[in-house]
Amino acid sequence: MTATSRVDLPLLPLGRGSDPASERGVDCPGDLPPASDPALVERARAAKQALGDRVFVLGHHYQRDEVIEFADVTGDSFKLAKDAAARPDAEFIVFCGVHFMAESADILTSSAQQVVLPDLAAGCSMADMARLAQVEDAWDALVDAGVADRVVPVTYMNSSADIKAFCGRHGGTVCTSSNARTALDWALAQHGPDTKVLFLPDQHLGRNTAVLELGMSLEDCVVWNPHRPDGGLRPEQVRDARMLLWQGHCSVHGRFTGEVVDRIRAEVPYVQVLVHPECRHEVVTRADLVGSTEFIIRQVEAAPPGTVWAIGTELNLVRRLAAAHPEQRIMFLDKTVCFCSTMNRIDLPHLVRSLESLAAGRVENVIEVDPATAEWATVALERMLSLPG
Ligand code: SF4
Numbered sequence: 484m485t486a487t488s489r490v491d492l493p494l495l496p497l498g499r500g501s502d503p504a505s506e507r508g509v510d511c512p513g514d515l516p517p518a519s520d521p522a523l524v525e526r527a528r529a530a531k532q533a534l535g536d537r538v539f540v541l542g543h544h545y546q547r548d549e550v551i552e553f554a555d556v557t558g559d560s561f562k563l564a565k566d567a568a569a570r571p572d573a574e575f576i577v578f579c580g581v582h583f584m585a586e587s588a589d590i591l592t593s594s595a596q597q598v599v600l601p602d603l604a605a606g607c608s609m610a611d612m613a614r615l616a617q618v619e620d621a622w623d624a625l626v627d628a629g630v631a632d633r634v635v636p637v638t639y640m641n642s643s644a645d646i647k648a649f650c651g652r653h654g655g656t657v658c659t660s661s662n663a664r665t666a667l668d669w670a671l672a673q674h675g676p677d678t679k680v681l682f683l684p685d686q687h688l689g690r691n692t693a694v695l696e697l698g699m700s701l702e703d704c705v706v707w708n709p710h711r712p713d714g715g716l717r718p719e720q721v722r723d724a725r726m727l728l729w730q731g732h733c734s735v736h737g738r739f740t741g742e743v744v745d746r747i748r749a750e751v752p753y754v755q756v757l758v759h760p761e762c763r764h765e766v767v768t769r770a771d772l773v774g775s776t777e778f779i780i781r782q783v784e785a786a787p788p789g790t791v792w793a794i795g796t797e798l799n800l801v802r803r804l805a806a807a808h809p810e811q812r813i814m815f816l817d818k819t820v821c822f823c824s825t826m827n828r829i830d831l832p833h834l835v836r837s838l839e840s841l842a843a844g845r846v847e848n849v850i851e852v853d854p855a856t857a858e859w860a861t862v863a864l865e866r867m868l869s870l871p872g
Pocket of ligand 1 (some may be wrong): 733
């Protein structure tokens with residue numbers, strides 16, 4: 484039996500520095516312009532112009548409109564990290580996204596480039612659900628159970644750099660929501676038919692991919708609860724499982740329910756339900772189309788006028804899609820507001836502060852992954868990049 488080595492306190496530490504139990508920081512240095520400053524847009528423009536090609540601003544699809552307006556490129560986290568790597572002349576990468584994304588950009592860009600996160604407290608609740616000490620405890624339990632040599636760890640891109648490094652060290656890989664099936668196919672072939680996958684940190688992406696794309700049964704998947712000894716699983720459950728799903732989820736996509744899908748279908752004729760695979764199994768099994776953020780955008784862009792959509796992903800993106808495609812009828816798959824609260828921490832005042840600091844010669848909120856972690860995380864990322872397209 485292995486006990487978790489860290490006591491979890493459900494508290495947000497206040498003050499400067501980083502939260503040791505989380506991937507995020509807790510505060511940012513410097514003065515923040517007030518959100519009511521009418522000159523903010525002009526200030527952002529002026530600072531960006533002053534920096535010229537020295538700065539490259541990345542905007543994740545879930546960012547606010549006021550931030551996206553200043554992004555040189557938009558995309559999902561992996562695309563943005565690759566976009567940054569393709570701009571080696573930019574000294575500063577300002578990542579308008581969350582902490583783990585900035586880490587990936589730091590890993591994939593050159594050591595001459597610095598990655599800046601406009602608000603250090605912009606973490607990801609899903610990434611925080613799998614911390615290195617917990618994952619190491621789980622691995623020890625799998626060693627004690629005599630199965631670790633048949634387990635391949637696979638982590639979703641939405642995880643901290645040290646979890647990616649853990650996967651690199653233990654023969655595993657990273658996946659995105661676009662290539663999860665390919666990554667699982669690869670992982671399950673590593674140790675013959677008895678191979679198991681430890682899938683981190685999103686249980687829904689792991690389950691949805693295993694069941695809907697690889698044809699496994701729900702019984703092939705068990706959930707590893709990091710807050711209980713031995714994951715809360717009996718030895719025979721661990722022995723018989725093919726997928727050990729970490730008990731993590733996205734607090735945004737986890738909100739959509741099967742009941743809402745049923746209601747929308749009953750009330751809206753011809754509606755097509757389009758959702759992200761981070762949604763619960765009951766939601767994706769009721770949807771018409773399931774795919775990554777980029778997939779969702781492509782479906783809407785390619786659809787004929789008059790198409791009716793109910794979309795289950797982050798609200799900033801759904802609103803932008805609705806504004807860009809007035810010829811279609813686009814609804815959000817939930818009655819309540821469903822922004823990603825950590826993504827939303829990056830607002831115009833934070834972006835202005837980052838750009839003005841850089842223009843003034845101060846580099847603040849740098850995200851830097853330590854070399855050993857970066858090396859093993861790169862091993863895991865390179866395994867992913869070598870998978871068939
Ligand atoms: S949308 Fe979900 S996975 Fe993405 S940053 Fe927010 S909490 Fe994390």
